[in-house]
Structure formats: C-alpha cells, structure tokens
Amino acid sequence: DAGVIQSPRHEVTEMGQEVTLRCKPISGHDYLFWYRQTMMRGLELLIYFNNNVPIDDSGMPEDRFSAKMPNASFSTLKIQPSEPRDSAVYFCASSLRRAGGNEQYFGPGTRLTVT
Amino acid sequence: AQSVSQHNHHVILSEAASLELGCNYSYGGTVNLFWYVQYPGQHLQLLLKYFSGDPLVKGIKGFEAEFIKSKFSFNLRKPSVQWSDTAEYFCAVQTGANNLFFGTGTRLTVIP
Numbered sequence: 354d355a356g357v358i359q360s361p362r363h364e365v366t367e368m369g370q371e372v373t374l375r376c377k378p379i380s381g382h383d384y385l386f387w388y389r390q391t392m393m394r395g396l397e398l399l400i401y402f403n404n405n406v407p408i409d410d411s412g413m414p415e416d417r418f419s420a421k422m423p424n425a426s427f428s429t430l431k432i433q434p435s436e437p438r439d440s441a442v443y444f445c446a447s448s449l450r451r452a453g454g455n456e457q458y459f460g461p462g463t464r465l466t467v468t
Numbered sequence: 469a470q471s472v473s474q475h476n477h478h479v480i481l482s483e484a485a486s487l488e489l490g491c492n493y494s495y496g497g498t499v500n501l502f503w504y505v506q507y508p509g510q511h512l513q514l515l516l517k518y519f520s521g522d523p524l525v526k527g528i529k530g531f532e533a534e535f536i537k538s539k540f541s542f543n544l545r546k547p548s549v550q551w552s553d554t555a556e557y558f559c560a561v562q563t564g565a566n567n568l569f570f571g572t573g574t575r576l577t578v579i580p
Contacts, residue, residue, distance in 0.1 A: 386567065403566070
C-alpha cells in the first residue's frame with residue numbers, strides 16, 4: 354500500500370487566499386484525522402471522520418477552517434481566508450477500527466506558509 | 469479530560485548512552501498507549517504500542533516501553549542510542565474513542 358497520501362507537500366500563499374489541502378487515506382481504513390503541528394502548540398487534532406462522517410470537529414480553530422470527506426478515499430481541509438498564524442505543518446492520518454485498539458498511520462504532511 | 473505529559477522537552481545524549489523518556493497520562497479508564505517518532509522533516513511513525521497483555525512492549529529499532537498502570541506511566545527506553553535516533557518522540561493515549569491525545573513531544577539529540 355502507498356500509505357496515506359497528502360498534497361501538496363508544500364504550499365506558500367498570501368494572506369487572504371483560499372488554501373485547500375488534500376488527503377487520500379489508506380485503502381480500507383474507516384477513520385481519517387486531520388492534525389496541525391506548530392512549534393508553539395505541538396500536535397493538535399483538528400477534526401476526525403468515521404466512515405466519511407465528521408465525528409469531532411472541536412479542534413477546528415475557527416470558521417475559516419472547514420473539512421470534508423466526500424468519499425472513503427478522499428478528504429480536504431480548506432482554509433478561507435488564510436492568515437499568517439495558520440502557517441504550520443498539516444498532517445492527515447488514517448486508521449482501521451479493530452477490537453482492542455488501532456494505530457494511526459500518518460501522511461507526509463503539508464507544510465503551509467502564509468505570508 | 470485526558471492529558472498526556474512528557475516532562476522532558478529536550479534530551480541530549482552521547483552515542484551508546486541509555487535513554488529513558490517519561491510519559492504520564494491522566495485518565496482513569498482503559499487506555500491504549502503509543503510512542504511515535506518523527507525524524508527531522510518527516511512524518512510521524514509508530515515505534516510501539518500497548519493494547520493489553522505484557523506491560524513491557526518491544527518496538528522497532530531496539531526501543532521498548534513499560535506500562536505501569538499504578539503510575540499512569542508509559543516510559544520509553546533504549547539501552548544504547550545511536551546518532552540516527554535523533555528525532556522527536558511523541559507519547560499518545562487512546563481512550564474509548566479512536567482519536568489520540570498526544571504529548572508535547574521530546575526532542576532527542578544524540579551526539580556522535
């Protein structure tokens with residue numbers, strides 16, 4: 354399996370622009386997670402989906418952030434409008450629910466810079 | 469609410485030194501425990517996990533961790549570190565839901 358795929362790997366944009374990050378989970382996985390990593394705040398869970406349905410979006414910073422999962426093999430995280438404080442590495446992860454527990458597999462991340 | 473504490477923010481060791489990174493969590497119920505590693509510029513990779521059974525778990529690259537339920541701890545150990553172990557290490561706890569609660573991470577620098 355190719356693992357979790359994210360695109361783009363790097364994104365540089367100007368403040369106010371819309372940014373869309375993409376994620377393809379591992380085939381067959383039924384959970385998908387979006388994280389943000391910064392030096393100041395570490396690794397934060399933004400939102401996660403189960404079977405394409407958002408379960409917990411309490412980590413989404415504000416209304417400028419939105420996430421969708423239209424099907425089992427694709428998810429997007431959108432920031433509109435973007436701000437310099439959104440600069441971070443955004444990771445997508447997926448997992449398969451198993452009795453007893455499951456580990457998450459992380460994608461390579463998208464490094465976002467908002468100028 | 470669940471929380472995960474990694475008290476060591478930055479650890480510097482010489483090659484061949486022994487390593488122990490602390491991880492404590494606060495949650496009274498059943499937990500699954502993980503250690504992830506993030507090499508410079510890379511994504512998080514699973515080092516080892518504990519779901520049940522033997523509280524001493526062995527992971528990849530010679531790492532191991534011990535779950536001590538009475539202390540709410542899951543410390544990571546390696547008897548002899550290598551320069552290639554330089555990375556950031558994250559402890560994580562999974563409770564009834566499927567999401568993980570991560571600690572703030574410990575940066576390990578190994579000096580050749």
